[in-house]
Every structure is written in structure tokens, then in C-alpha cells.
Amino acid sequence: MLTFEMIIVFLGLIGMVTALVLDKMRPGMILFSVTVLFLCFGILTPKEMLEGFSNKGMITVALLFLISEGVRQSGALGQLIKKLLPQGTTSVFKAQARMLPVISFVSAFLNNTPVVVIFAPIIKRWAESIHLPATKFLIPVSYATILGGVCTLIGTSTNLVVDGMILDAGYKGFGMFELGRVGIFIALTGIVYLLLFSSRLLPDVRKDTVGDEHGEADASSFHRVEAVIGARFPGINKRVGDFNFVRHYGAEIREIKRSGISMVDNLSRVKFREGDTLVLWADDSFISTWGDSSVFVLLANGKDTEPKAGRKKRWFALALLVLMIVGATVGELPFMEELLPGIDLDMFFFAAVTTVIMAWTKLFPARKYTKYISWDILITIACAFAISRAMVNSGVADIIAHGIIDMSDDYGPHVLLAVLFIITNLFTELITNNAAAALAFPLALSLSNQLGVSPMPFFVVICIAASASFSTPIGYQTNLIVQGIGNYKFTDFVRIGLPLNVLTFIISVILIPLIWPF
Template sequence: MTFEIIIVLLALIGMLAALIMDKMRPGMILFSVVVLFLCTGILSPKEMLEGFSNKGMITVALLFLVSEGIRQSGALTQLIKKLLPQERTSVFKAQVRILPSIAFISAFLNNTPVVVIFAPIIKRWANYVKLPATYFLIPLSYVTILGGICTLIGTSTNLVVHSMMIDAGLRGFSMFELGKVGIFVAIAGILYLFLFSKRLLPADRPDKATDDEENVDNGLHPVEAVIGPRFPGINKRISDFDFERHYGAKIKELRRSGRTYTSFGDISFREGDTLIVMADDSFIKTWGESSVFIMLANGKEYEPAGKKKRWFALTLLFIMIAGATIGELPAVQEMLPPGIKLDMFFFVSVTTVIMAWTKIFPPQKYTKYISWDILITISCAFAISKAMENSGVADLLAGYIIDLSHSHGPYILLAAIFIITNIFTELITNNAAAALSFPLALSLSQQLEVDPMPFFVIICMAASASFSTPIGYQTNLIVQGIGNYKFTDFVRIGLPLNIITFLISVFLIPQIWPF
């Protein structure tokens, strides 16, 4: 075992431990590892920086802005209001009406704004029709994940794997290629939620602060605030952080993992905590577009944008998707002059600029709508993947896996890649999980002399299948707080969904993309 292999293995173990222990933001942890590889000569400066100029990473950044434009247009708010039944109904009938539509939407938009918009509206609607909101919020998060695996742009993970394939000199995914298996996973997952969510999810857990009429006075009212990655009090004790001075609001409750705290003692803030604060009307106006909080909701309706703005934003989205899909056709590519490629990067760039100049989102604040930590994580993930290849770690681990599953064929290896990636995505982040698994999958296919495409597709399925824990996916964290779910609620309903995704993926992928 060479010096480079030892360094990379130790660094990867340390990285996983730091991510699981949540010592820093994932982007900084991965960047620290990349700098170590630079210092030891495993990566050159050029290889370290390639991820920061990668087309896939920049596409993800621009898709954040497109999703924000759709959010600010009010199109999603109006849509969910039309989908929700306004009369008394059953849980099953309501889910049949809303879950497939949300899955479809999330196939083309970033999951987080979809959940941020829909979660408080669905919770308010559930209270109105006297149904437990807990029967809808985890399914909301899950169907956005299920919809996201069906298209190239449905989740950043798909774009990461797509870009790594192109960097390796291989053909990437087309817009709807992953839908060949993703649609079956999504349909099975949605049917599972229809049949079992009411049995496996808890009934409503009442909100103490929002039910306390004595708190609603002096023009103050309760606001739910989900702590985001840039909240300055993360890992600080509540008693040591003057929340009222910083934000002009007073904390009444903190919700975490299904527990509600009203006496804070030595409790520290964590990302994903849901705070119930007493605030006036200026609180959401001031902090609504800040990344300090992922979501703010006060149970009030807001005036939607004009109808023309909504339809214009949706038209731009449709042209972007249709244009990128048609632009991939060989006949279209042959007609284009050299140097022009009508791919997703081209159309998302044009769409973003049009949205900025027509002020569908405020162009002066565009940097606020981009999740920079996700972009840094993706960029560093490319470098870590390259270090695994350069050092020989990928070949070494691939050899061990082949030896363990000797004589069982590629199907067992496909299952092994799914399990490894899925464990990583539940414990760390989906993009980092895909980055760690990609060089392993590439080396496996090369040593077995088989087509690598089935391995890459299963990485996309496994990295997105984050159902069993609230920490693997940001949308799970959001609904955990607003629904006051426990960690075990995700395990109970999410683990069978992981297994369903595993079985369908391992069976179908080799049928569609033969080895």
C-alpha cells in the first residue's frame, strides 16, 4: 500500500467522521480534504480547481436562480391552492390529488423551494379540514425526492454524476434518460405512501405556542422559523446568544426530533431546528429572503404576484426544458454551427438572464438565492473523486469488492454500489456520496470490462434515496421541524421506501442498460 493510498484513505475516514459529527459545514470539510491532497501532491492545482469551473456545478447554481424565479412569481402557491380540496376529505383522497402533482413539479425545480412553499400551506390547510398535517408533510418531502430522480435537472446529484461521466470521456445523461427507471421508482414510492403513510406516520402533535392565545398580544404573533446554514448561533447555547437583539423576536419554543423545548438550559442551536418565535409583521419581511432561515411561516396568506408574471415565468421554464431536450437530438446537433451546443447549460443560462432582466427575481439580491455550500461541496467532490483515481484508492477498493463478490456477477456489484452510496447519503450529503462512489463504480466497470452506465445510474438512484433519516436531505429537515416529527418516524416509513428503491433499481437498471 503506497503513501498516497494511506493518505487518501485516512483523509476519507476523517472526512466521513467530521461530516457525521457535523463539525463544520460540508463544503468546508470537503475543501479541507482537498487542500490536504494539494499539499501532499496527490492533486495538482489545476485538478483541485477544475470542479469550480465545471459546467455541471455552474448549471446547479443557475438552477437555484430559476427555481427562485418560479417561487417569487407565485406560480407554485397558486397551483397548490388549486390542488388542495377545500371541503372535508380523507387522507387518501387528498394524497391522491396532491402527491403526484408535487412529484411532477419537483422533476424540474429544486426540491427545497417546493417544500418551503408547500409545507406551511399544506399544514394550514390540514388544520382547516381537520386532518393531521403529519400525514402529509413527510410524504411531501419524499415525493419531491422521488420526482427529482426522474430527470437530469431534478436534483443536483444527477448533474454531478452527469458531469463526472463527461469528464471521464463518457457520454452523459440525456434530459429524461434517468426517468426510464426513475419513473418506476417514483410510481412505486407514491403508491407505497398512499397505502401505508396513514398507518406508519403519527397523528398530529399539537403546537404549544401557536395554541397559546395569551402569547398573541401587542401586535405579536407566532412565527415558525427553520434555522438555516448561515444562522450565526449554530452550536451556541441559546442562553449565550441574544436572539431578541439580533432579530427583534423572542423564542417561545424549540422543536427538534419530535421533542418540544420551552426551557432551554444548556441546549444549543442546530441547523434544521424549528423555532417558534413571537414577532411582528416586519420579521418575515426582513428575514424572509435571508439564508439565515430556510423557511419562515406565520399562518397568513400573502398576495401573489400578477398573473402575467406567473405565466411568463412558467413559459420560460417550459422553453428551458423543451429546448434542452430537443437540443440533445442528433439531428439538431448536426444542424448547429461548430462551438454551439444547445444543452441544459445553454438554456438555463439564457433563462436566468431573462428572469433577472425582467425582474422575476430581484437581480440585486441574486447571490442570496444560491446555496454556496452546496456548490463548494460539489466542486470539492470532483477533486476528491480525482484524488481517489490518482492515488489508486478507487482501484484498490474496487478490487476488494470484486473479490468479496467473486463469481456472483455484476448484479451483486450493482447492489453493493447501491448500498454503499445509500449509507453515505443517509449519513453525510447526497453530492458527497455520489462523488465517493463514482470513481469506485468506474474502476469496477473497467476491471470487469463491462459497460459502466448501469453503475452510474444506480449511484443517482441511491444518492437521492434519502428516506430513512432527516439529516441526509434538507427537505427532510424542514418537514421534521414543521411537523414535529421524531427521528424514528423517518426510519419507520422511510426504510421500506429505501428497500423499494433498491429492489426496483437493481432489477430494472440492467434490463434497460445491459452490462
């Protein structure tokens, strides 16, 4: 029997998913709107609505944004990828074999977005210089960062979100490398799959419609620049003709690339969308002015634009990162609790200490620290906690879980684990990974309670399924970035990504119950 509260929650969730799929607003504002709706009907108390904003997992994600920025500005990542790329004649397979495992390893400890933002333009320039199609490398780079992210607690914000929900529910959270017990098998399988099949499944390089022939006479001052539109671009959903781009940014739009389609004619009628790649005619000041802003996710002009820093700064940034990871790992051990009672030496503790040290040693500009945090992701995460609580309070989580159990009849928890993976993965491909985790977590809790089994296998499967966004470019920001710079079509992601989704599903459903028994 559906109650009034259940109906409101169902309608709110349907409206949320629809708005996310149609991209009506930023995900954070959509989820915040739904939490306010639940607040108005008394399904959430003000305290429950705001609990997510003080959650340790959410704050840890914010700190990791700053730590990733510190490592980025040290120049360590740019130097790393340049040393990985083979110079001279090579093949797609050999080059991928050198770079993909290392990229996965790096992304296990850093936010995926800055890794792709730095690596993608360098790899594109390198591929063009040795006459290999850049399209054979950019999607694999994005996928490698996702595969690395499932191996550690801090590899992706989704893992920290689920960990925060687990702690809120009264269970013991994940250790730093606990998810790696299954994640490492998924990552290795995924990398082998990319090495064997990406060259055949990905398209050859597509010619750019707009080349350097435009403005050759003025090449000394103006040149071609590619800019991928970010979430804070003020012209999103406005027509090009209604938004004076030249006045705002001092550059002229020559072409817009979206989903593998190049738009050159009648540009004034085209609406800007997040993730669009703009081909601009701009002077040397454009990248220096806007490269440090969040208006554009990525800027490339065929030259080195990575931060230039000294060797000492690079090593210091990497040393801080290693100390943070080792400290958080050792801090979980029982003897540390006895040695330092009253101090919780977890990931949050060491991330906070590392952030402060990076700020005071100027690894990132402390006065501009707010620019490096993706506030929409944080608001999405905070509201995800509230929506999850509303699903529990209203009884919606129990009724959906009961329906899943009834549909599966007496197949047992293994089948329900597979069903939960499919539901979570479908949501993450259509909306966002954190929103998918928010919808799936209360279902996992209710399923395990109604079956009388351990909830841990269900929690782990949410982490894996919510991160395994391979089949569409919209589920993960790194996919959007490489779609723009590589000029990929939507179908390119489906062709290479869907088998990877299936492989991840098979490995997860087989291994997770063996490692975390029901």
C-alpha cells in the same frame, strides 16, 4: 500493498465521513479541507483541485437555483398547491392522491427545497383548517419531491454532478429524460406506497407545547411565528443564552423543536442546530424582514407569506421553464447539431439563457441574486470532483473496487451493482447526497473497468442511490425542513422511509441492467 498516498487518502476520507456524520462544520468546508490536505501531499495538483469549480454541471446547479427562485417569486407554486388541496371534507388518501403526483412532477424540473418551503406551510395550515393531521402529509411531500427528482437530469443536483463526472471521464452524459426510464417506475411505486401506507405509518398530529395563549393581551402586535434555522444562521452551535436573539432579530424564543422533542424549559442552555424549528413571539415585521434571507430556511405565521405576483408574471415564469426544458431536450437531437454546428444546445446553455431573461424581467431581484444560491452545496459539488480525482490518482478507487470484487467472488456484475447501491445509499443517509456520489463514482468506474463491462449501469445506480434518502432526516434538506415544521421524530423517518429504500433498491437492481446492459 498500500502506498503512502493511499494511506493519506484513506485517512482523509475517514476523517471527512466522520466530520460529516458528527456535523462538525458545513459539508462544503469539510470537503474543501480534505481537498487542501490532498493538495499538500501532492495527490492533487492545483489545476485538478480547482477543475470542479469550472465544471458545467456545477454551474448548471447554480443557475437552477436562480431559476427555481424566479418561479417561486412569480407565485406560481403557491397558486398551484392551493388549487390542488381539496376544500371541505376529505380523507388523507384522497388529498394525497391529488397532491403527491403533481408535486413529484413539479420537482422533476425545479429544485426540491423551494418546492417544499412553499408547499409545507400551506399544506400544514390547510390540514389544520379541515381537522386532518398535518403529520400525514409533510413527510410524503418531501419524499414526493425526491421521487420526482430521479426522473430527469435536472431533478436533483446529484444527477448533474454524476453527469459532469461522466463527461470528465470521457463518456457520453445523460439525456434530459434518460434517467426517467427507471426513475418513473421508482416514482410511481413510491407514490403508491405512500398512498397505501403513510396514513398508518405516520404519527397523528402532535400538539404544540407553545400556543397562542402566550401574549394574548398583546395579540394585536405580536403573534406566534415558526422559523426553521438555515445554514447561514450565525448562532449555530452556540447556546441560546450566549446569543442575543432579541437584539439580532427583534423576536423572543418561546420553544425549540428538534427531532420530535419540544424544548421549553432551560432554553438558555440549549445549543442552536441547523434544522431546528424555533417557535417565536414576533411582530408583523419579522417575516417581511427575514423572509427573503438565507438565515431561516422557512418562516410560517399561519398566514399567506408567499410572493404576490400577477397572473402574467406567473404564466411568463412557467413559459420560460417549459422553453428551457423543451430546448434542452430538442437540443440533444442529432439534427440540431447539424443545424447549428459549434453551439452546444445542452442544459447549461438553456439554463444560462433562462436565468438572464428572468433577471432582466425582474422575476427575481437581480441585485440580490447571490442570496438565492446555496454556496455550500456548490462548494461541496466542486470539491466532490477533486476528491473523486484523488481517489483515482492515488489508486484507492482501484483497491476498494478490487476488494468489493473479491468479497463478491464470482457473482458477476449484478451483485456488484447491488453492493454499489447499498454503499452509496448508506453514505447518502449518513452524510450528503453529493458527497456520496463523489465517493461512489470512482468506485463505479474502477468496478466496470476491472470487470470489463459498460460503466453506464453503475453510473445510473449512483444517481438513484444517492438521491434515495428516505430513512433519515439528515441526508436531504427537504427532510430536515419537514421534520421541523411537522415536529417528527427521527424514528418516524425510519419507520416509513426504510421500506421505501428497499423498494427503490429492488426496482433499481432489476431494471437498470435491463435498460442499460452490461
